[in-house]
Amino acid sequence: MTRPSDEQRRQMLVDMVSARTQSRRMWNLQRQGQIGTMAPIDGHEAAIVGAVHTLDPSCDWVLPQYREPVALYRYGPEILEHVMLYNIGHPSGGHIPAPTRVLPHQISLATQIPHAVGLAWGLTLQDDPGVVLVFFGDGSSSEGDFYEAGNLAGVLGAPVIFLCVNNQWAISTPIHLQTAAESFAAKAAAFGFPGVQVDGNDVDAVFDAVHTARERALAGQGPTLIEATVYRLGPHTTADDPTRYVPVEDLEAARQRDPIARLRTELEASGLWDDAVHADVEAAAIADIDAAFEKAKSTPLEPDAMLDHCYSQDTQRLARQRAGMLSGLEDQDAGGRIS
Amino acid sequence: MVVGEVASPVDLLVIGGGPGGYAAALHAARLGRQVTLVERESLGGACLNVGCIPSKALIEVADAVAAPGRIAAWGVKATAAVDMVGVHDHLLAVVGDLTSGVAGLLEGAGVRVMSGTARFSRPNRVAVELDELVEHLEFRHAIVATGSRPIELPGLPLDGERVVGSAELLFSTELPDELVLVGGGYVGVELACAFAKLGSRVTVVEVEDRILPSFGKRIGRTVERGLRDLGIGLCLGHSATGVNDDGLAISGPDGDLVLHADRIGVVVGRRPNSDMVGISETGASLDERGLVLVDEQRRATDRVFAIGDLTDGPALAHKATAEAEVAVDAACGRPSAFDPTCIPMIVFGDPQVLSVGLDRDAAAAVGLEPTSSRFPFAASGRARTLGDTGGYVEVVADEAGTVIGVQAVGAHVAELAGEAALAVETAATVEDLAGTIHAHPTLGESIMEAALGLAGRPVHRA
């Protein structure tokens, strides 16, 4: 078993606490009408942070679904800035600048999994070092893209790590209505590569599993499917009411296994953490997200920005629409010759 | 020694040696009465022996166990390991000191203490069961302060081992791994916090949809968050239905389930010990809850007074002590009445809770037009130095500016009870509080700050 170092574990807890703190701040911002729909991270922290901490940001890629970006500090502070841009609805939210090897939120479930395979394959074709870590959930595993991509990755032996964060719920659909398989990890058998199930509340276990998968991928031994079992401690998103379907006792039981509390207890026992550090980390996280929020709000937005970046150059049609928009024509489509 | 039912005359009889009974005995002795006190178990009552005192001692122990994590940031590196046998002995020592102190006071005041079980046989007579014989006493006045006992739930009989009451929990010599507490009142909250800090995994089952149902909604909600932060599970809106090998069966709106537990504490409240003493024989009346009906002077009959948990109101030691003085004064022909404006209520949880007088909702409910102001500890320098800035103090005033309530949630707020109660009891105004110089830095300043907020000139505002 590969264990993270003390310093790594401390840093992982910093990231986990920051992620939850910032996610909660974003929840508040949404409830204050200041940002759009967001998906709280509560319960996913160890699965995300433990995985990402095995990666080398200078060569490894991360393809998130939508719950992860707030926990990707390892890839740099610009991620948070783009999370906030994305959440206030600024078009630049999707533009995480090169060379940061992170893709923006993917709202369409599982569609990023074939991208991950193609990207990993493209890395090997160009002899680039690095692996691709792709996040998805238990619900996404029912999508065709998961099977198509898993199959393709197996055939190609691509250096990709499939990380299925099984949080027990696809909005309101429990996992027994999602699959009859023994586990999500078991599905790897059909693809011809290993499937591993880990306790996603145990950051060390996640770290070990992803580390092993990465070593395999770098050694040319192909992909790994990892199922990190967690429990979604919050609603699916700000638009969801889980009290309609999550049994309260399950939730209470899951709260007892809170990944942050678990790591915190361990680090406190070894003198690596205490309440003051915790408070400092939370304060810093709030300061960071406030700064990112302010920066996002002050990011310029041109009146015709929505028309940018559809094509490398505007088509004639689009150019006319842009001109109409900029000239303030109410009938922005009146590009034709009326008279 | 008298045999047969030949009664010995006594002047003033006190039944029960708890905070009500012994205070009554001492006060009556001071006024020159000949006092006899009958106690069935040990002096000090539930409070000293199995309630307030040992629970506070245990809570201090738990805080000490939890301290190293909290104080590491202060540059203090410490570790704590708990030895429950040692804790048990410590609690016994604390209790022993205080009960022997009570015995000493009674002896010094010339009170005759009988160790036995009293039961009324006639309006002016009790039979006291001593070790092997019964002694009959005919009294001029009797003050009954027999207290209360924990309510047991049908289907959840206490076995003293796995299913226990608060007393057994307090004096545990082993730490339960998984402790389920049935009841989310103040006892449940205090025990939950203490055992969570000691290292147990604790779940609280409460039939209401919030904990501390006898406190205001906002307080319950704040404490709920505190419990969750300690990792305490909450099953609200659930009732315990029985116990089996796995643990505690509970039932709620979503169905039934079983909570794993190696110990189950039943802390659902207390019932008055009016039945055991046979007070009906004196002509006193009981209500449907078993409470003795008394007048303003705590008089149940022309010669029998009842105080403490036997009468309506919160089952709190300080209420019993206050009633003791009223009843004794009345028995001595002095003008007296039990007419407090407030009885402070405290929960020694994490956070602590203090409630004095009316909260805003209660004030509005009785037709007042209350105003209130909260001061958060986040803005208190003292709270910062204590290392816990959660919570607030809220001062409630009526439309004339008279302070009618103080509520507080946070670390150490129990110690604010004195000033809060004094303000409400003396009908102090907001200006009285705002204008009284409070020592700096203390948590007590927060009361002044909240009052300044009400007076329209807050100083330290978040």
Add this chain to the structure above:
Amino acid sequence: MTELNMLEAINECLHAEMARDDRVVVLGEDVARTGGVFRATDGLFEKFGENRIFDMPLAEGAIAGASVGLAIAGLVPVAEMQFLGFAYQAMHQIAGQVARLRYRTQSRFDPAITIRAPFGGGVRTPELHSDSLEGQLANVAGLKIVVPATAADAKGLLASSIRDPDPVVFLEPLRGYRGIRGEVPDGEHLVPLGSARTARPGTDAVVIAWSHQVELACRASDRLSEEGLSIRVLDLRSLVPLDLAAIAEAVDSCGRVVVTEESPQTGGFGGEVVATVVEESFWSLEAPVVRVSGFDVPYPVGMVEDSYVPDEDRIAAAVRRILEVA
């Protein structure tokens, strides 16, 4: 100049582009070892090897989706849908991902992806091999839709498509693979996207067409010229981008317009062309604009498909009708 059919022109172009730019990779079902079911990719595997051209598992979604990943990695994928009708199984990736990679990353990544697919009827294929989806695809912002009608354009437009930084759906008429031959310039030949071509000159009316319908429109024009009519044929070459100026010029010159296409009429791209005609040249119109198209049913089976696909008779009849308007 060499005379080639469209398939040979496409094959030649792929050879040339893969040789010119080693970022170009080809992926699809049966494209490598057998050279494609129509031999469009013949010889690429032998010449460029297994690191440039790939036989993919039968999963159109993964082909399109992996292309996105390859593009992110900096490669220039040329993916083949074996038949355009099969692209329904990749539509979520094509419309939802390929088309908006640039937009959602605000141009961090160039989706320089070309998706080739044979389409169109007339060759007695089984179900779902002949569907014309260009109208549906043109409604997806971010995609470019290229529809060559000649061998030379097949070469020149494919080269431009592969080199274009935007995603292109390059539609190859099944009936034209071998049925359309023509002189093809040797060496590098580029036809810019968004420039229509006058396939036949004329002044009395214009037939606007793309892909294989251009061939049929030309035949109709030839036949009508025997009747003394001068019927222009405008080959759009690409639907997105659309050559608005060429459409306006043709309509202004001729005054009467027929639009012809293979897909069902409702929602077909022909309607878009008619709207463009009205927007650009309403005051030049001398007669109502008429559409010739497939019918509003799924593409039918072999025995009846010849009646489904518009032919030169239907096109000629439509032209005669608009010429009758005074």
Add this chain to the structure above:
Amino acid sequence: MPFVFRLPDIGEGLDEAEIVEWLVQPGDTVARDQALVEVLTDKASSELPSPVAGVVLTLGGAEGDLLHVGDVLIEIQDGSSGEAQAPPTDPARNPDKAPGNTLVAPPAIERPASGGRPKASPAIRKLARELGIDLAAVTGTGPGGRITAADLDTAGPESTASPTTPAPPPAVFESSTLGQMTPGRHALRGVRGVIARNMAQSWSEIPHIHTFDELDASLLLDFRTRMQGMGRTVTPLAVALVASARALRRYPLVNACVEDDEILVHERVNLGVAVATEGGLVVPVLEDADRLDVFATTAAVGELAERARSGSLTAADLRGATFTITNYGSLGGRWATPIIPPGQAAIFGMGRIADRPTVVDGAVVVRPVLPFVFGADHRLVDGDLLEAFKRSIINDLTEPLRLLVGA
């Protein structure tokens, strides 16, 4: 400006929400992200957190109300300008305390004390038990209506209170900042600047004449005590105000001023009441004082003084006086020469009531004596008018029952 928090769309296209429970109330200090309210939407019930830190001013609805997205949910004074921020006492917060409404409110003494329960400390309750007094029947004169030992004296059957016992002097304003200023030059601004300009203008423009006198305050104090016994509160200051209003109605030329070359006789009788505060002298105005009886005047002037000391007067409270009374005796003095404020023709200053030797029916007896002074603008008021005006007021003060019978 307060921060206005409008109901946001919290659930992807929701239109309205019901207020389930307010978690804060006006006056509460809230932190950013602190839960303010629980609302119920089509989808779920949610707590809405505060976007800013500050003090809650107003709530946008009651529990059970339905709000639409975009409606004002809550207003919060968010303290963006720090300590200098106005305290949350603006009229919007307490509409029933807004200026102008005060005078039509029923006298405070007609209201039951706190929920019907007498306000008294345990010591007073014990004393009342010993005296056999029912506290519910006693009117408290302490702060907030609290019952004091003195109140028991007057109410109880064993009352020994002397009818001539002078009232305890009003609390003397004391402050550690009184008279304090560092050496050097200081800008003459703020309240001090306003006072300075007004005084200089009055002193230079108005030719003052003064008249000094004393009156026997026995019946005045007796009146107060009797009223207390009847459960009603009056103060000597209120008697003086009502007496002044009556005199001004009788002699309109005293309710006037010189403006340029004209005499302006005021229509309304608005009495300024000089109050010493921490920030300096302020003179809140009791509008239409001639329409108030002595009880309403007592209540109104008490509130004005309280608001002056708590700093919550508005500009409107300070404008429009036509005559001023200064109770300089509250500071302890017997004699003073007050300056007439601009826009007025006269001023009445009251000294401290104190027991003094007085000749009654040829004998020297001790009586409570009120020294006082009148100042007038000699351009309008000659000595005879001033004496007549003074006499009118003295008559009422010497026998306050006149105020009740309308004599």
